[in-house]
Amino acid sequence: MRLTALACLLLACALPPGARGEQAPTSPRSYAxxxxxxxxxxxxxxxxxxxxxxxxxxxxxxxxxxxxxxxxxxxxxxxxxxxxxxxxxxxxxxxxxxxxxxxxxxxxxxxxxxxxxxxxxxxxxxxxxxxxxxxxxxxxxxxxxxxxxxxxxxxxxxxxxxxxxxxxxxxxxxxxxxxxxxxxxxxxxxxxxxxxxxxxxxxxxxxxxxxxxxxxxxxxxxxxxxxxxxxxxxxxxxxxxxxxxxxxxxxxxxxxxxxxxxxxxxxxxxxxxxxxxxxxxxxxYAEYNPIAYKPGGFVQGAGHGSTFQDAHGNWFNSGTPWIGVNWTFERRIAVFPAGFYADGQMRVSTRFGDFPHWMPTQKVDDPEALFTGWMLLSYRKPAKASSDDGDHLAANVTDEDPRSFWVAQTAQAGQTLTVDLQGEKTVRAVQVNYTDYQSGVFADGPQIYTSFRLQHSRDGRRWEPLAEVGDDPATRRDRPNAYLQLPTAVRTRYIRYVHGHVGAQHLAISDLRVFGNTDGPAPPAPAQVTATRDADRRQASIRWTPVPGAVGYNVRWGVAPDRLTLTYQVFADRGTQLELRALNTTPGYAVSVEAFDERGVSPLGPVVELP
Known part of the structure; x- marks a missing residue:
């Protein structure tokens, strides 16, 4: 596969320090x-x-x-x-x-x-x-x-x-x-x-x-x-x-x-x-449908949006993920890299669609090249808070579920939330996702803004600044899903949120997500991938062998072995099988599985044909 100069740069940026002997550059910028x-x-x-x-x-x-x-x-x-x-x-x-x-x-x-x-x-x-x-x-x-x-x-x-x-x-x-x-x-x-x-x-x-x-x-x-x-x-x-x-x-x-x-x-x-x-x-009807599909992971749902181009001609597709804490129609928006194959097939890449992606600075041939390679370091890691309300505990902030959350005893400044990465890791970005729990906000006003500080520590005792949000009254705003790319990578173990202000009457955070890499080689490919189409051709049963230490797996499929354009992310603690119910009855499919952990992403496992 031919890579543009930018794609090569982005792939280099995805490598952890030590793999190339330098820190990640401050540009291009990423989003999540x-x-x-x-x-x-x-x-x-x-x-x-x-x-x-x-x-x-x-x-x-x-x-x-x-x-x-x-x-x-x-x-x-x-x-x-x-x-x-x-x-x-x-x-x-x-x-x-x-x-x-x-x-x-x-x-x-x-x-x-x-x-x-x-x-x-x-x-x-x-x-x-x-x-x-x-x-x-x-x-x-x-x-x-x-x-x-x-x-x-x-x-x-x-x-x-x-x-x-x-x-x-x-x-x-x-x-x-x-x-x-x-x-x-x-x-x-x-x-x-x-x-x-x-x-x-x-x-x-x-x-x-x-x-x-x-x-x-x-x-x-x-x-x-x-x-x-x-x-x-x-x-x-x-x-x-x-x-x-x-x-x-x-x-x-x-x-x-x-x-x-x-x-x-x-x-x-x-x-x-x-x-x-x-x-x-x-x-x-396009037999390769759906084009944008993201049922697994932290962000779930990709429907009802728009398709547009950036200044360099790169395509993107926007959509509407589901939150559903306060009401059925509580939602957010997402933007995924997109494109077209030479024969006209439309594609939208939701693979690692809620992990950091680069915003391109020139034309990129492959939408998947925009994935930074920064992996999720916080999944199921221990978390502790300065207080809680007795029902919504700190452990909820590392479960990758926006419908579970931590609620502090008060929303006063100074409340803290700490995630232990269980070892020194290379941290490159942090995302703080708030929840509206009994928010009490019934009118727009000047007090609806977000402020907080992020700190880090190698030993859990001596803390250093990592990032700050909302410190300048002239530029602060509300940031329910604040994403912060660090100027340079930081080697650390503990990430601490120090509260400043939210517009709501409760401080509630669904997930404190930390991205970067752990040293070492990427995991091996899953073995013994099997896929069986059900009597109902809209469905298939997919199984694979566990990969030791995997954080999760991407089940990938499409209408040809070289067009595995669709992805269902499955965390490893939820098993190694998937009932896939999103197929069209007419075409045949190809299916494979890749594993990921904090070090990176495995090669694809065996590609299985579904006639």
Missing amino acids: NPVDLDYRYNFEQLQQGISYRTGADPVIVRHGDAWYLFLTIADGYWRSTNLLDWTFVQPSRWPFEALVAPAAVSDGDALVLMQSAYAPRPLLGSTDPANGRLEFLTRLLPELPTAVKENWDAHVPAGQIPSGPWDPDLFIDDDGQWYLYWGSSDVFPLYGIALDRNARGFAYRGTPRPLLALDPAHHGWERFGQDHRGAFFPDGKPVGNYLEGAWMTKHAGRYYLQYGAPGTEHNAYANGTYVADAPLGPFT
Whole structure:
């Protein structure tokens, strides 16, 4: 495999000190999911006395020399010039209520914004989005025209179109023609229609076309529930598989209509794509689906997002991981490296998708080359705290589960949380993930910010500074998922969090994650990998031999041995087998397993064919 100069640099950076006799460079910079963003508090549950930080349905659009990020119910948006540092922009005007799953597109002159709606609503535009200046492009988009369509489902009367457009996506083709895609339902398909833009605003051209629908009988990953095992309402009725999150990408003359399924409430939320030679189809299902899939690890879920490029032409795909502590729809956002094979197959790399990745400084051929090689040093390591509430203990901060957490007895400054790495390790980055536990935040205000110090020690007695967050009042902000890449690698054993401030009334941390490397060679490859396809071809049973000392395994699969594009991460203390329920019935697959520990990643084990 040919590596670019940058990829070679990144692979060198991934080696632990001693392997090349130098420390990691201060550039390029890295990031880790969930994205380090000042997620806004959501007050949908005020009547229940619940508030929590959340973000979902990310739309990332480049306009001018910056990228703009729009989320569900944020009352504003974010701006970045490097895809690492995001600044919240408070708009001059807003479409009268909080946006849900908005659409955004740049036509070169203006950034255009459209909200989800069940009735005609305005479209906004800005030639100065950096300063939040939004103007009306049209006061009301017209009613959707009625279309006579094929009866896609027995529950959908022929010719009926749901009110909307809900979950819209705006796309401008190379010839300047605008298109609108939308849909969010467990019954209806995704739709598309051409738009005319003129001096009076926007008008529809033609009638809506149904473009794609779920087919869970043949697409295992489109089945609802945790690991696609289904879910049920209190009355026993099964929850339907959900189709939403339309996003159009044009690449090499072909049109990739992406969608999220089967539901944001579980670990298996994913993105798939249909492909066509024209913007309104006909579309063909991509047998390599899903394209973005991350059911295991700390960040779980990758559905409903957007696909975009950085300044160097590298592709990324954003999505919506699941938190679900305070409410079903408590979520974060994630960004994964993406790309296209020469034959057009779309790929999104979620392998080690919640470990640090480099933000590239030039074009990179292989998305997986952006993985830093910094491994998780904190998994199941001993942790102790200065206090706890008696129920939520310090041991929870190293279990890689955002739904378990530590709660301090008070939120006063000076509370400490210490992780023992059980030996001196090379530490390169730390991520502090807060939890909203009885937060008591019911209005935005100046006190919603995060401050803390990180310290380290080799012996647990003498402490040295490692990093500091929120010390400058002019630049501090809320950082629910604060990720800190150290300027230089530090050789140490203990990592200590020293509390400063949180906006909530409780100090609660789900995970204190430490990344770097332990000295020594990477683990050996797992042996005796077996994979058996079930009678239900949507499922397969995969087993492998344990690797001594492994922290975890990546089960990797795809439609060819050299295209193991999909990953399910399994921690070693959870066994050496996986029931994979995300397959499509038609194609054959190739499956393999790799092991990882604190030293690095093994070679792939035997590749097994699944006819």
